[in-house]
Amino acid sequence: MRHKNWKKWLLIRAYIVLCVGAGHAFIPSAHASGLQHDAAASATMVSSQLPPQLQPQSQPESQPKLQSQLQPLVRAPIDCGDLASLQNGARHYLQSCIACHSASHVSYARLQDIGITPEDLRAWLPDNPPQAGATLLSPLDVQQGAEWFGIAPPDLSLITRARATNEYSGSDYVYSYLRGFYRDPTTRTGWNNTVAPGTLMPHVLSALQMDASDTPPNEGQAQNPKDGQLSPAEYDKALADITHFMQWMAEPGRQARKKTAGWVCLFLVAFSFAAWRLHASYWKDVE
Numbered sequence: 001m002r003h004k005n006w007k008k009w010l011l012i013r014a015y016i017v018l019c020v021g022a023g024h025a026f027i028p029s030a031h032a033s034g035l036q037h038d039a040a041a042s043a044t045m046v047s048s049q050l051p052p053q054l055q056p057q058s059q060p061e062s063q064p065k066l067q068s069q070l071q072p073l074v075r076a077p078i079d080c081g082d083l084a085s086l087q088n089g090a091r092h093y094l095q096s097c098i099a100c101h102s103a104s105h106v107s108y109a110r111l112q113d114i115g116i117t118p119e120d121l122r123a124w125l126p127d128n129p130p131q132a133g134a135t136l137l138s139p140l141d142v143q144q145g146a147e148w149f150g151i152a153p154p155d156l157s158l159i160t161r162a163r164a165t166n167e168y169s170g171s172d173y174v175y176s177y178l179r180g181f182y183r184d185p186t187t188r189t190g191w192n193n194t195v196a197p198g199t200l201m202p203h204v205l206s207a208l209q210m211d212a213s214d215t216p217p218n219e220g221q222a223q224n225p226k227d228g229q230l231s232p233a234e235y236d237k238a239l240a241d242i243t244h245f246m247q248w249m250a251e252p253g254r255q256a257r258k259k260t261a262g263w264v265c266l267f268l269v270a271f272s273f274a275a276w277r278l279h280a281s282y283w284k285d286v287e
Contacts, residue, residue, distance in 0.1 A: 073168045073195065076175035078244045080255060086114045089245030092238055094124050094136075096204050097156070100145060103136035105157035106249045113252060136249075149200045150188065160243075161250045170250070175243040178205070179236070209235050 079085065090111060093103075108121060108130040122129050128139065138153070146152040160170030177195040181203040184192035189202040203209075208230050230238060248254070 073172045073176040074179065076169070076171040076243050076247075077240050078171055078175075078247065080244075080247075082244070083115055085241045085244045086248055087116055087120075088238070089241035089243070089248075090114065090116055091120075091124055092205075092242050093245050094121070097242070098136060098138050099204070100138055100140050100149075100153040101156045102138040103157045103249050104155050105135070106252070107133065107135045109133065110252055114248065151200055153201075156246060156249070158250050160247045171243050171247045174246055175239060178239045178242065181206075205239075208238060 109132075111121070136157075140153065142152045160174055163170035163173040165173075173195065177193060180194035180196075181191050182194070183190065187198065188200060191199070191201075191203045191206075193199040193201075
């Protein structure tokens with residue numbers, strides 16, 4: 001009886017070790033916890049002129065009165081297998097968002113994983129082509145950004161993971177935030193947001209949506225520009241693509257890890273069956 005218990009525990013321990021080892025194949029590794037810029041690394045980027053909507057504005061003497069009303073988040077319409085969406089989101093991010101927001105945990109070389117070539121980067125960033133081995137760093141100096149906006153623009157590498165809750169994903173927050181801008185002359189930047197009332201960020205995508213609403217948008221409805229460069233559906237799709245890209249930045253290996261997980265589970269099932277039959281065959285004559 002004691003001999004049989006020894007065999008059973010040995011098999012159980014071997015199975016546990018294999019499960020733990022296989023689990024590490026698709027469990028994401030922990031990123032650095034900080035989301036702030038590396039000021040020294042930012043200096044390596046060539047400074048470029050900010051678009052007009054990002055130029056500093058004079059700060060009002062008194063604290064602005066918030067006119068927005070907090071609204072529920074909207075589910076982000078993201079298809080993780082849509083490569084074209086990722087590429088379009090990367091283009092918008094590099095042409096608009098990176099003027100202020102770095103993504104220092106993501107390198108330009110990693111963008112090749114989603115089909116973005118060096119030629120694409122040179123076309124999107126003709127005045128500031130990325131150098132070999134560079135990460136997605138903003139040309140905006142941290143201290144200068146803090147002076148202009150009241151706070152240094154945060155690094156967005158892990159924003160979708162940092163904003164995740166039990167009810168909504170971080171992608172839902174980012175998508176709802178991008179859709180929530182409306183004009184508010186009482187604020188520092190002239191814009192307000194239904195998700196983050198009193199936000200210090202201006203509406204950097206207003207060039208795509210040239211006539212944003214003067215009132216907060218209704219829940220589940222995109223704002224409707226009168227003479228924007230994009231139709232309402234196209235504008236909403238662009239916001240979803242940007243959100244998709246920011247979700248990818250937080251976990252670039254997510255899709256590959258999901259595919260690996262299926263094969264790992266299949267291997268564990270096959271190994272368990274083989275170990276069970278080997279155990280029965282090897283110890284069949286031992287009492």
